[in-house]
Amino acid sequence: MxxxxxxxxxxxxxxxxxxxxxxxxxxxxxxxxxFPTPKNLNMWFTFGGILTFMLAVQIVSGIVLAMHYVPHETQAFDSVERIMRDVNYGWLLRYMHSNGASFFFIAVYLHIFRGLYYGSYKAPREVLWLLGIVIYLLMMATGFLGYTLPWGQMSFWGATVITNFFSAIPVIGESITQWLWGSFAVDNSTLQRFFSLHYLLPFVIAGVVVLHIWALHVPGNNNPLGIDVKGPADTVPFHPYYTTKDAFWIALFLIVFCYFIFFNPNFLGHADNYVPANRLVTPAHIVPEWYYLPLYAILRSVPDKLFGVILMFGAIFVWALLPWLDTSRVRSNRFRPFMKQFFWILMVVIFLLGYLGAQTADDSNLVFFGVELPIGKILLSRILTIYYFLHFLLITPLVGLMETPHAVPESISKAVLAKKGGAQS
Amino acid sequence: MDNANVTRRDFIYVASAAAAGVGLAASLWPFIDQMNPAADTLALKEVEFDLTPVIPGQIVTIEWQKKPVFIRRRTPEEVKAAEDAPLGDLIDPQADKDRVQKPEWLILVATCTHLGCVPSKEMKGEFGGWLCPCHGSHYDTSGRIRKGPAPKNLEVPPYQFLSDTKVLIGAAPKAGAAAEHHG
Incomplete structure (x- = not known):
């Protein structure tokens, strides 16, 4: 087609x-x-292009940073400071790369939520969706490995906490963590292998992106109406229509990106990572990078170590089941009056989990932007974690069966023309 | 005659595939095992520490095998609190006497058994021992987990008192060292 x-x-x-x-x-x-592309794609469909662009930004800036960075526990921190102070435009390249990671994740989250809202995971795009999850997991791994490299306090203790997830595995957990570290704790061996893998994984991501685009091009793009393309009247060629649209939104995205690079480059980072790694003292409040915070809140909401780690990975794995959990015959939430509400509730729940993930690990009441709420942080994160899983495992299948969707338009072309006619009259 | 179609050639196919499989698995091993701790890392086995400057109530952190180790000179109250804790209340039940060679000296690997942070010496938690700042595990004055997500007590490393004021971390305890405590 x-x-x-x-x-x-x-x-x-x-x-x-x-x-x-x-x-x-x-x-x-x-x-x-x-490439024939549905003519009604809105701005939320430009994030694929933005992500491809950001992958290139990260690879190019990363390759040049690797020309100056030294992956050794005694020199890593100083070599990053040298990049910041002495290397020509080193500050720019490093801020581009560190903020680039954050903006890569902003774009991927919007891309994923777009897919959720418009039902882009539904048949016949299941493999496309699953490859997207693989890319997201590779991005998480790459981001984590890269955050270790400056060898500051957050780098070191972040690496310690994340690698210790594997110690939750019964019986062989300790052997696995020592194998990952190459030592009895996070160490120079760990730093060197993390650098090697951090350099490798972006190219693996690029490879899976090729598969992702291939899997996109077999069924073609989904679109805001979620209905199939029925004929040539429903599509326009990708170039110049979507090259231009993507370029426009890439430019807007870059303006925001540049604000952070040039005016607020450490806003998304953490001051403790400007303290060199110290294996004898853990900072009083360690937090992961913002893009892991909702998952971190899920991990912390569980009092049992193994179950906490399982639930945290389960929070991503449940996305892989979504194409088969969604029982609705309509793709786009535009025509699903109830699922649309639940989508926005889920967005609020994920945001709140992220907010909780950034709080200290005690059980005091939650202070939400200066207002103390009458609920403990641990209890609230448990409720939200349960809701998160219920959304996928219970609400999605049930709403799909029970809701009566609005009538979907006959074709993309008819819907577009009707909208245009309506605006003119 | 089920075997009528099985030829000597089939045997060669299966045998060569099996040999190639075993060869592939064997050649993978060096690539996997290179990630395990190297010989120089394994050699960091023992570290000696002089206990003289440590005053009662003080906790010092030293490094052993790249891991932090707590050496805590416990006050009599802390020892009593550790010994009096009913084993039934514990998440990972272990008597205090099985965790020390001399009640005054508590020696522990300072790695939270949850996700590997170093429990804080300043924040002692609800049981007067340690509080892990990362995910809120509370340890008592014997380093046993009492509350929070950590599944196990802080690990006791192998150590040996060389004299009353010198301890060797990483060495197997001398025979009968625990008997000193039992009196």
Whole structure:
């Protein structure tokens, strides 16, 4: 369906010669430039392009930072400070890379929530969705490994806490953590292997992104209406329509990104990471980077170590079941009056979990932006954790069965024209 | 005659696939095992510590095998609190006498058994021992887990008193060391 009847026709002698030997222009033309794309995509569908751009930013800035960084416990911290003070534009490259990680995650969360809202995970896009989860997990691993490299206090203790997740595995847990560390604790061996893997994983991500785009191009894009493309009237070529739209939103995204790089570069970081790693003292309040906070709150809400770790990974794994848990025959929440409400409740729950993940680990009442609420932090994070899982495991299947969706439009083209006509009258 | 279709060639296929499988598995091992602690890391086995400067009530942190180790000179009240705690109240029941060689000296690996943070010496928690700042595990004056997500007591490393004022962390205790306590 997605490819329609269009096929690339080489126009001059050279492209004809090349096309019968390496049809690379054909590949680019058919899968990028002329690719038929639903004509009604809104801004939430530009995050795929933004993410591809950010992956390139991270790889390029990372490669040049690696030319100056020294992955050794005695020199790592100082080499990062040297990048900041002495290397030409080192401060810019490092702030680009550290804030770039955050903006990569902002974009991926919006991309994922877009998929949730418009039902992009539903048939026939299950494999596309699952590959997306793989990319997200690889991003989490890469972000974690990279955060270890400056070898500050948060780096060191973040690495300690995360690698200790594996010590929750019964019987072989301790052997596994020592194997991960190459020592009896997080150590120089750990730093060196983390650097090696931090350099590797972005290229693995790039590889899975190729699979993700391949899996996108078989069924074609979902769209805000969540209905299938029925004919050529429903689509426009990707270029110039969506290259332009993506470029516009990439530019807006970069403006916000640049505000953080140039005016508030440490806002998303933590001051304790400017203290060199000290294996004898854990900072009084350790928090992970913001993009892990909801998961961290889920981990801390459970009083049992193994179960806490299982639940934390389960919070991501449950996404993998979503295509089969969603019983609705309609994709887009635009036509699902009840599921739409539950979607926004879920967004609030995830935000609150993130807020709780940033709080200290005692059981005092939650102070929410200066207002003390009459509920303990641990109790609240337990309620929210339970709700999070209920959303996927109970609410999603039940609402899909019980709700009566609004009538969906006959075709994308008709819906677009009706909307336009309505605006004119 | 089920075996009519089984030929000598099938045997060669299975045998060569099995040999290749075993060879592949064997050649993977060096790539996996290189990540385990290296010989120089394993060599950091023992560390000696002079107890003389430690005053009653003080906790010092030293490094052993790249891990922090607490040496706590317990006050008589702290020893009593540790000995009097009913075993039934404990998450990981262990008597205080099984965790020390001399009641005054409590020696522990300072790694929270939850996710590996160092419990705070300043914040002693609800049981007068340690509070882990990361996820709120409370340890008592014997380093036993009393409240919070940690599953086990703080580990007691192997150690040996070389004299009344010198301790060797990492060495197996001398035979009969515990008997000193039992009196």
């Amino acid at each position: 997605a490819h329609g009847n269009y096929s690339y026709k080489p126009t001059n002698a050279f492209t004809k010669w090349l096309d019968s030997r390496l049809p690379i222009i054909r590949l680019i033309d058919e899968s990028v430039l002329a």
